[in-house]
Amino acid sequence: RGYEYIEVSEPRPGVGQVTLNRPKALNALCSPLIAELNTALRAFQASPSVAAIVLTGSEKAFAAGADIKEMAPLTFSEAYSGAFIESWSELTTALKKPLIAAVSGHALGGGCELALMADILYCTATANFGQPEIRLGTIPGAGGSQRLTRAVGKSKAMELILTGKSFSGEEAGRWGVAARVFPTYEALMEGALKTAETIAGYSKVAVQAAKEVVNKSQDLALRDGVEYERRVFHSLFGSQDQKIGMKAFAEKKQPEWSHR
């Protein structure tokens, strides 16, 4: 499909994969790379053959950050008027299908933030996460101060962001940043693809609704979130798949989803 900085594949039934592929710069996230990533994710979102997506890098680097050489000369007005980094958010707003980040090696700065945007984060024990922006005289700019703080709590996030010190995949697992930690890159990819395949086997309507309500928990107060969940839950009684799923249970059969 003519991408320069990413590779796109469909390695399992229902599963799309984007592999960041800018090895010379440890997958530093230059603007054209982000544009390609958004294009690929939009295509997966529109594709009927893809129901869940895995985003990964290489064994050595998920992504070593935003592209420092691209950022270095930017002025305030260029960054502000050009809405620098704003397009990164497309990933969290346009994508309704679940995204699993499979992180091995460096996930620093914008790379860490990109991983934190995923719905599920898996990593290797030796993955190298961090928000080192303070060392460059700046701060996280793609949601790191917000998402990392929600993930690990204020004190730990403050320490990480103010010192720029990195944390390991093993720590990411212990702190709940990562849902699962794997001993090798191969095990990581197998685990991520398997989870994506499992999700892809369920009703697309239910999966989209489940992702939507979990994400609401990040934005809403508890009472509003619970009410929001109940409304969406009620609405699923209007789906065919709720009838199909519950009937199949009663008949001790496997459901055949209509995805409606």
Ligand code: HXC
């Ligand atoms: C541009 C980068 C880069 C980056 C690495 N490279 N990270 N280029 N932007 N973020 C390039 C190097 O310049 C080098 O190019 C090549 O990749 C290999 O990197 P080395 O440093 O030689 O590799 P190594 O010694 O193994 O060290 C790996 C590393 C180090 C520890 C990850 O590269 C590093 O510290 N990178 C920067 C990490 C960082 O500060 N990230 C946050 C960026 S700020 P050449 O041409 O010399 O071979 C950020 C802001 C986010 O992300 C806010 C908005 C999103």
